[in-house]
Amino acid sequence: MTSPIALLLPGQGAQYPGMAVELYGAEPVFTAAMDEFFSLMGAVGAGLRADWLSDHPVVPLDDASRAQPLLFAIGYALGRALIARGIVPSVLIGHSVGELAAAALAGVYDPPGAARIILARYEAMATAPAGGLLAVSAAAGDVERHLDARSHEGGVGIAAINAPGITVLAGPEAELVRIREVLAGNGISAMRVGSRQPFHCPAVAAAGEKFEAGFAGVTLRPPRIPIVSTRTARVVTPEEAVTPGFWARQLDAPVLFWPALDTLLSAGAYTVVEAGPGKGLSMLARKHPAVRAKRSTVVSLSPSRASGTLTAWHAGLDHLTT
Template sequence: MPQTPLAGPVTAASAADRARCRGAAARHASRPVALLLPGQGSQYPRMTAGLYGTVAAFTEALDEVFDAMGREGARIRADWLAEQSELPMDHVLRAQPLLFAVDYALGRTVESWGVRPAALLGHSIGELAAATLAGVFSVHDAAHVVLDRVVRLAHSPPGGMIAVAASADQLAPFLDCEVVVAAVNAPLQTVLAGPEGALRAVGERLRVRGVAVRPVPALSPFHSPAIAPYAMGATAVLASVARHSPAVPIHSCATAAPLTAREIADPVYWAAQPVAKVRFWPALQGLLASGEFSLVEAGPGRGLSLLARQHPAVRRGDSGVLPLSPRRVRGPEDEVATLDAARQALRRELEPRA
C-alpha cells in the first residue's frame, strides 16, 4: 500500500481542533509529553483506518505488529479494513489485538515527530502497548503474548462491562462475588464487569434508582474474577519471553504507581493484568503529582482525554490534554487532519522560547 507524508484536507471540525490545540500549546511551552494509551471500550469499526497507507510511520508500525502476529495478523488486518468484518469489533479476538496495534502505532507516530515521551500510562491492554513502546517487550514477543491472551480469554463465559456515574464506594451495596468494580476511571466514573446475567441484573437495579448506566463495548467480563481461570494460564508463556528495563517510566493502572523492576520481571504480574482492577484515576493522579505534562491520548477515540480533563491539574491549566483521534469520524480525512493538528501543536509547544 502506498505511503505518503502526513497530509490531508482540513474539515470544519479539524479547524476547530487546530484552534484548541494552538490555545493549549500557547499556555505552556516545553512541557514533557506523557502518552495515554486506551484499552477495551475505545474500539470502533475501522478505527484509525484513515491513517493506514497515508501516514508512513503509523503504517509501518502497524504492519510491524500485524507481521509479528503472522497469519492471524493478516486476518485481523483484513477484518479491520473490511466494510463488514468476519468477527464483531467488540469480540476479544478483534478488539484487544487491534487496540494494542493501534496504540503502539500511534505511539511510534508521535516518536517519529521527534517527540520523546517522558512517561507512559496505559489503560487495560494499553498497558501492554506502553510496555512495548518502552522496550520491556519486543514487538514480536508482545504480539505473541497478545494473541495467546485473547485466545485464552475467548473461552471465558459470556459477560460484559458497564460504565456507571457513581463512585466505587457508592456502588458497593450492589456488588457481589460475580459483579465487581473493573475500573476506577474518575471520582464518579466507575466500570463494573461480570457474567452476562448478573451484570444485567445489577444494571437494571441501578437504573431503577436513577443512576446513569451505559454499556461498555465488550463481550467479555474483563478485569473481573470471571476470567481469572482463563487468564492465569498465560504465566508460562510470559515467563518464556524476555523482559527488559523500560526506557521510559510506565505508570501502572494496576498499582497506581510507576512499574518497578520486580513487577516488570514477574510473569504473574502480566498474566494477571487483564484480571486486575484498572485504577486509571489513581494512576493519573500519581503521574500528575510528579510534574506538569502534555497528556497525549495515543489511541482511538477520546475516552481518556475526557477523563483526564476532569483532573484538577488539567482544569487549572498546569497540564494539558491532546487527543490524536477526532471526536467524530465522518471520513478518513478527519483522522488525518486531527493527527496533523496534534503534530503541529506539539511542534509549537516543544519549540525553544527566547
C-alpha cells in the same frame, strides 16, 4: 515548547469501525508498525488486518479477539510514529490492554515478544464467558455497596475506576443485566461499554492464569520510559517489569486509571497526549484538578469516529511541535 509528554494508551471500549485506518498508508512509521504486528501474529494477524480494514468485518469489532489486539497495535504504532518525529514521551499510562502497549513502547519486550503476548491474551480471552462492561455514573464505593453476595459469586466486580464519579463494572451477561437493574432501581445510571466479554473481574481469573502461562519464553526487561501502572497506580519497578504475572494478572485486576493519573499529575505539569482511537481518556483527564487549573494540558490525536482521522492527527502534531 510543551511540558513533558505523558502518553495515554486506551483499552477496550475505545474501539470503533475505521479507527486509525486513514493513517494506514499515509503515515509511514505507523503503517510499518501495524504491518510488522500483523505479520508477527501469523494467520491471526491476517484476519485482524482484514476485519480492521473491512466495512463488514467477519468478527464484530467489540469482540475481545478483535478489539484487544487492534487497540494494542494502534496505540503502539501511534507511539512509534510520535517517537520517530522526535516527540518522545517522558512517561506512559495505559488503560487495560493499553498498558501492554505502553510496555512495548518502553522496551519491556520486543515486537516478536509483544506478538506472542498478545496472541496469548487472544487465546486466554477465548475461554472467558460471554458478558461485558458497564459504565456506572457513581463512585466506586457507592457502586460496591450495591453488589450483593450473588453478584460476587457470579463473577461481577469493579473493573475500572476511571474518575471519581465514573466506575466500570464487569461480569458475565446474566449477572451484569441484573446488577444494572438493581442500580437503576436505586437511581444510578449505567450504560454498556463496547465489549462482548468481561475484563478485570473475578469472572476472568482463569483466563488471567492462562494468559500468564503465555509469557513463557518472552524476555522481559526494565522499561526505558517510566510507566505509571494502572494496576498499582504507581511507577512500575524494574522487578515488576520482569515478572510475567505483573503484566498478565492485570487481565483480572481492576484498572486504577484515575489513581494512576492522579499519581502522575500530582507530581508535575505534563502535556497529556492520548494515542489511540477516540477521546475517552482525554475526556477523563480533563476532569483532573491539575488540568482544570491549567497546570497540565490535554491533546487528542484521534477523532471520536473514523472520519477526520488525518486532520486530527496533523492538528495534534502541530500542537506538539509548536
